[in-house]
Amino acid sequence: MKLAVFGASGRMGQAVTRLAHAAPDIQLVGAICAADDPALGRDAGEVAGVGAIGVELSADIAAGLLGADVVIDFSVANAVAPLFAASEKAGVAIVSGTTNLDERGQRALEQAAAKVPVVWAPNMSRGVQVLAEVVQHAMRRLGAEFDVEIVEVHHRKKLDAPSGTAIRLADAAREVRTELAELRGRDGQVGARTDEEMAVFGVRGGDVIGDHTVHLLGPSERLELTHRATDRDLFARGAISAARYVLGRAPGRYTIADVLGG
Numbered sequence: 623m624k625l626a627v628f629g630a631s632g633r634m635g636q637a638v639t640r641l642a643h644a645a646p647d648i649q650l651v652g653a654i655c656a657a658d659d660p661a662l663g664r665d666a667g668e669v670a671g672v673g674a675i676g677v678e679l680s681a682d683i684a685a686g687l688l689g690a691d692v693v694i695d696f697s698v699a700n701a702v703a704p705l706f707a708a709s710e711k712a713g714v715a716i717v718s719g720t721t722n723l724d725e726r727g728q729r730a731l732e733q734a735a736a737k738v739p740v741v742w743a744p745n746m747s748r749g750v751q752v753l754a755e756v757v758q759h760a761m762r763r764l765g766a767e768f769d770v771e772i773v774e775v776h777h778r779k780k781l782d783a784p785s786g787t788a789i790r791l792a793d794a795a796r797e798v799r800t801e802l803a804e805l806r807g808r809d810g811q812v813g814a815r816t817d818e819e820m821a822v823f824g825v826r827g828g829d830v831i832g833d834h835t836v837h838l839l840g841p842s843e844r845l846e847l848t849h850r851a852t853d854r855d856l857f858a859r860g861a862i863s864a865a866r867y868v869l870g871r872a873p874g875r876y877t878i879a880d881v882l883g884g
């Protein structure tokens with residue numbers, strides 16, 4: 623598999639580069655970064671800490687995609703639309719883990735999916751997929767008497783809030799109880815909680831890779847269902863599995879549940 627990485631100088635981009643370099647079935651052919659990135663022109667392997675691999679970080683998307691079968695994207699929401707358009711044009715499959723895509727990014731992703739296979743997932747881990755399934759099971763068993771609230775914790779450099787994973791978990795909860803309305807935190811004289819609200823809280827600090835807890839709060843008892851990521855490689859491995867999965871598939875949207883199977 624010939625792979626390009628978008629957002630290659632970032633925390634996740636470096637993890638993908640490192641793991642791709644170690645995989646015998648993957649050849650890294652492109653590494654794309656922002657035009658004002660201080661790492662521009664440097665060897666992507668050196669930036670990722672695995673030594674020179676002969677692939678320079680470039681801000682030219684079309685050149686970075688040249689010869690690639692799949693691009694893995696971990697970047698920022700407002701940077702993805704041109705990548706998705708260029709991937710569609712070049713026939714390059716897309717695996718994107720960038721969270722909180724804006725409307726332009728979402729439209730570009732939909733458009734690309736008509737021409738190439740696409741996996742977009744706000745969390746590439748098996749554990750979070752299972753957490754979403756467990757939350758839905760618990761909510762069905764516990765019923766509407768239990769209030770649902772979500773708390774996520776991330777490192778101090780995370781740019782978006784709440785996390786894409788927290789939104790994904792809220793969506794999973796809403797599939798079970800469609801009346802739930804998602805609140806982004808609470809502040810001031812908000813009054814007593816209603817049955818229909820489900821608040822999402824973002825905590826930021828330190829170097830936390832990503833913790834998510836779904837609180838199910840009922841009369842005299844409560845459940846706290848938690849997922850903790852302890853290494854970024856978890857998400858990079860998931861993205862590489864997704865890249866192997868989309869390779870050669872028909873155009874369309876695929877989910878991380880498709881990738882993980884069963």
Ligand SMILES: NC(=O)c1ccc[n+]([C@@H]2O[C@H](COP(=O)([O-])OP(=O)(O)OC[C@H]3O[C@@H](n4cnc5c(N)ncnc54)[C@H](OP(=O)(O)O)[C@@H]3O)[C@@H](O)[C@H]2O)c1
Pocket residue numbers: 628629630631632633634635654655656657658659660696697698699701718719720721722743744745746747782786857
């Ligand atoms: N789906 C998952 O499993 C998962 C897991 C972890 C993180 N994420 C998401 O992945 C994204 C990246 O996370 P991260 O922790 O790796 O963040 P990060 O370290 O800030 O990396 C983002 C990278 O994108 C680069 N970038 C910005 N504009 C660009 C452009 N126009 N073209 C190419 N690259 C550009 C940034 O460069 P500059 O620094 O020069 O701006 C930076 O190197 C976030 O949305 C995060 O929420 C998803």
